[in-house]
Amino acid sequence: MEFTISALERQEKYKLLIGCIIPRPIAWVTSMDASGLVNAAPFSYFNVASIEPMMVSVAVMRRPGGERKDTARNIGETGEFVVNMVDVHNVDVVNLTSADYPPDVSEAEALGLELLPAARVKVPRLGASRIHFECRLQQIVELGSPVSSDLIIGEVVHVHVEDALYQMGKIDAAAFAPVSRLAGHSYATLGEMFDRPRPVYDPLRNRK
Template sequence: MEFNVQQLERSNLYQLLVGCILPRPIAWVSTQDLKGACNLAPFSFFNVMSINPPLLGISILKQASERDKDTLANIRLTGELVVNIVSQQLAEAMNASCGAYPADVDEFELAGVAKVQSTTVKPPGVGEAPVRLECTLHQCLTFGHGTGAGNLVLAEVRHIHVAERVWRDGAIDDVALQAVGKLGGDRYSLGQPAFSLSRPEPGLQRG
């Protein structure tokens, strides 16, 4: 199959792209507004962007209403967020939080997860999350106009919480983590079964 992107409807292009790029890690982002009201929502356009400085990239797409999603509005106002990693145990709670709810709805309560106080930022994290990354806003880049336009949040990691149950021999154990990835449509995956490949030795030329 061949596709001319310029000739695709926006919804068809979205389905094609999210069907190509997978599995995508999920950033379950908790924020607060200036009055302290909490918001919790998942985003699968997410990954590590840099180690020095330690930056995460989360793209929050623009809605048809042109209004910023509550997560993005809170990040712009306060400059703070927590990225919670979704384990298999938390998949249904994460899914419950992804609806288009009014700003005054507390998705922590809706999803039935606990708020835990953060160390370096005001927004709470998800108490049950195996990993929580406390972040501040480094930069926000906007691409395009209208529905589907991207707002790339570059978040600088300030503090990381790792649950003892997923820490093995000085590193995070991916088997114990059971991180959930997003596929196309309503489908999700786990990073199992995994396989290993040794990297080429330094100095070897690859033909």
């Protein structure tokens, strides 16, 4: 099967992308508007962007007509956000925050989510998460013409990890039990894990 992208409708492109690029980690983002209203929303167009400086990226699709979603607007205005990681223990409430709440309604308040203070930013963390990345906005890259997505790149300035998840200098993946997004309404857990050591190039062995 081959696809000519110019011949595809938007929904066809969407289904192709989210069906092929799986599993996707989920950023449960808290942001805050100028009045202090806390927004909480999940985004699965999320990943590591840089190690030094430590950065993550979150792509937030715009609403029909090009209007920024609350998360992108808040981050653009305040320059701060927190990525709260998603696991088997909080995925149900994470899903509830994906509803299309009005801009003047806080998902955190409406759902009774526990808010915890951050160490380096004003935006609070979510108590339902066990790993948090406090971020300051590095840049927003507007994608598309007309603009259809805001690629948010944030510098991580502080990290919180529950003690039980950090063993011998690394995250215990089994204890973390992260949840990822697939296509449609589907999510996935880690499942079977296996190792493949990275090979070392040997010029003698590879000589022809």
